[in-house]
Amino acid sequence: MNTITKEENEQLKKLLNKKAENSQTPARKDYEELCIKEKMAAFCDEEILDKAYGIKYGEYDIKKYGEDFCKKMKLARGRLKTLEKEIADKKAKKEMEKPFFSKKLECGCTVYSCMHIMNSSRGSCCQECYDEMSNGYQECYDEMSNGCQECYDEMSDCCQECDDEMSN
Secondary structure, X not given: OOOOOXXXXXXXXXXXXXXXXXXXXXXXXXXHHHHHHOOOOOOOHHHHHHOHHHHHHOOOOHHHHOHHHHHHXXXXXXXXXHHHHHHHHHHXXXXXXXXXXXXXXXXXXXXXXXHHOEEEOOEXXXXXXXXXXXXXXXXXXXXXHOOOHXXXXXXXXXXXXXXXXXXX
């Protein structure tokens, strides 16, 4: 049976702490501590977000930009990853806190998504009631279906013969 001695446990803790320091996504406090350790000024979070594209996608050559600048960008890249994750988590949490959506429409139906609301000339309605709620569409359709084929097909004003038929 393998047991870890107290000394091995301490070494393991030191190793884990060292890995946490070199983490690609340091928290703000960790980021600041790493910057102090490297003897460089830390970017504020707003500055990191403003320069996000350059920090995230920039390829910084040590010969061209210098070792200090490259280290600073590497640390900022790690902090940017953390900031992006924090922002995404806040958005997800905010989305989960939104109240349940339901709305009673003028057609009498209740919908549970704003994507299912339609506007007709007679008011808000669901997809199933849209034809009924559209101004005169159904009545016009019914009247035309009793008229001549030409009027029925074109859904236009009826010819005089159809007008006479419908008025009787």
